[in-house]
Each structure stands twice: as structure tokens, then as C-alpha cells.
Amino acid sequence: MRNHWYVTAWEHEIPADGLFSRIVLGEAILIYRLADGSLTALEDRCCHRLAPLSKGRKEGDCVRCGYHGLKFDSEGKCVEIPGMGAVPSRARVRRYPACVKHKWVFVWMGEPDHADPALLPDNFASDHPDWRNLPGYLHYDTNYLLICDNLLDFSHLSYVHPTTLGGSPAIAQAKPSIESISRGIRISRYVYDVPPPPFYRSLRPITGNVDRWMIYDFLLPGILLLHSGGRPVNSAPGDESCTVDLRACQALTPETESSTHYFFQQAHRIDQGDASITQLLYDVTVAAFHEDLAMISAQENNIALNPDAPMLGLHMDAALARFRRLVADSLKSQREVLSA
Numbered sequence: 001m002r003n004h005w006y007v008t009a010w011e012h013e014i015p016a017d018g019l020f021s022r023i024v025l026g027e028a029i030l031i032y033r034l035a036d037g038s039l040t041a042l043e044d045r046c047c048h049r050l051a052p053l054s055k056g057r058k059e060g061d062c063v064r065c066g067y068h069g070l071k072f073d074s075e076g077k078c079v080e081i082p083g084m085g086a087v088p089s090r091a092r093v094r095r096y097p098a099c100v101k102h103k104w105v106f107v108w109m110g111e112p113d114h115a116d117p118a119l120l121p122d123n124f125a126s127d128h129p130d131w132r133n134l135p136g137y138l139h140y141d142t143n144y145l146l147i148c149d150n151l152l153d154f155s156h157l158s159y160v161h162p163t164t165l166g167g168s169p170a171i172a173q174a175k176p177s178i179e180s181i182s183r184g185i186r187i188s189r190y191v192y193d194v195p196p197p198p199f200y201r202s203l204r205p206i207t208g209n210v211d212r213w214m215i216y217d218f219l220l221p222g223i224l225l226l227h228s229g230g231r232p233v234n235s236a237p238g239d240e241s242c243t244v245d246l247r248a249c250q251a252l253t254p255e256t257e258s259s260t261h262y263f264f265q266q267a268h269r270i271d272q273g274d275a276s277i278t279q280l281l282y283d284v285t286v287a288a289f290h291e292d293l294a295m296i297s298a299q300e301n302n303i304a305l306n307p308d309a310p311m312l313g314l315h316m317d318a319a320l321a322r323f324r325r326l327v328a329d330s331l332k333s334q335r336e337v338l339s340a
């Protein structure tokens, strides 16, 4: 899907004075900072002999190829060819629209004219004075849709994350509500009177069972914005003193057909825990996401053995089936535009 903003990096990954490269949708992209602090994103492939520009060097707001020295400006136009007076106009590399929002670096992979900042997701909790988090990244050797499937069905918490995320069997038994929203779906799951995940007790003085909620938007091309939490069973109305309130932002960005970048953070309220809690939440999240990684990688290995083996559709697949239709619709309209 071309016409979408893709999370390509955490802002801190882009050096103050150097070159950063990452593959998105099978295209190598070079990102670097300009003197005014903004970012530029260029095709990381020199138009001369296709060497990566990221192997060259930054010269002011320009980049010089490290192979034979062609120099490109921040728009991707070649401005100097060593030993040649005139630079042919076709000597250029592609420039991608890019921007930073709440610490995520987004790159628009489609037609530049369609790069509308209004389409950026609201990942506010990654960079907000009331919320604290640590940025995370995981690399998957898996097609990104299998990971979307996983995130669209939290019934797996009961079996993949029984200890890390407190996945009681009641989570799989609860039926989530699913509604369509602009460019995605909203999923709400409530679970009552279950043991809390162990880390809840580090955030709040919780002793017994809790009522939990997990409410999230899952947006094209693969962005999850989650509001989750819990409060002790039978809390007095209005008493939030033992309520755990969390926000998470996650982004899946295809690197290639068979590999995926996974950016994530789990934020807690600044008045619910100190820096050690931020670290604890990060550690729990990383541990849980490695549990997903192990299961999804094993699943994909099995699928690769027999790609035609049918899957059995069940009620718990409702959200992921709906999201896959959104992906198919997006690809269909893209093909229609291309063939028009």
C-alpha cells in the first residue's frame, strides 16, 4: 500500500550530523537532518551506479555519494558530478515526504501530492508531559500481516502471555465489540474480576482481582493506539486511587515482503510511578513481544511448509478479517489509480 504514512524510525535514531538508512516496502531510504533541524528522506540509491548514498557523507544540507562523488541536495537533485561541468537534469534521486510527530519519523511512500499531514495517527502518548514511556523496536523476519492479525485479536493474551500480561482465560472468553472508524477499526474488550498482571501491583496498591479494559484503534497501514487499564473489583464509584491507566502506541512497517519493523511504547501516567516503573513497563512489554515473535515466527514457518493449507475461520477472527478487507480495498483502489 503506497499512499500511507509509514513509521520509519524513532526520532532519536536519526543522528544530529550523520546519515541514517532503513528499508521500507522494499525501498532503501536515507534520512538525515538539515541545518534548520528538519528531516529529509531520499532514495538511498545513487542514480549513477546504484551505490547506497548512506555509505557516503553529509556536506551541509547535501549528501555526497561515497563511490564516485556525485553530490545531491536535500531535494534529491544532483548538484555536482566530479570532473563534469554540467549536471544532466535526470541526475537525481527520489525524495519522499517526511515528518516527525510525537517522536515517530513518518515517511510517505505514495505520490507526494497526496501526503496529507491530517492522515497522521494521533500517537500523542509517545511525547506528552502527562505520560512517560521508553521507545521500543523489534525486527521481525515475518510478513507484517501476520503480526497485524496478532494485534487484532487479544484473545491470544490468555495463551501467549499468561504471566507477562496477566492473560487469564477470561480474556479469550470475553467478546470484544468491533466498530468501523476512519481508515481502521476500533476494538473494545472488557474483562471482569480477573487477577491483574503482576506489574499492575507496582503501579498501584492492588491486592485482589481487577476489572480490565483494552480499547484500541487499529489503523491502516498498521498502527495501534491502545488505552488499557484496570481497577479493583468493587471500587467505589469515582475512586480512581487504585486505577491503572495506560496508553500504548505501536506501528508495523513492512521492510520487505517477508520482514517487518515493529515500533512500540507503553506509557504510564507521570503520577503513576517513577522512572523505575517506566523501565519495568518497557521490560514487560519487550518480554511479551518476544512471546509473540516466537509464536508468529513458528506459525509462519508452518505456513511456508504448505502455503495452500486452509485456515479455519472462527468468531475471534472478526477484527483481523475486517482489517484484511481494508488492506485489500486499499490495494484495489491503488491498482485502479495506476491503471487509469
Ligand code: FES
Pocket: 046, 047, 048, 049, 050, 051, 065, 066, 067, 068, 069, 070
Ligand atoms: S555510484 Fe554514486 S557516484 Fe557512482
Ligand SMILES: [Fe+2]
Pocket: 150, 156, 157, 160, 161, 288, 289, 292
Ligand atoms: Fe501479543
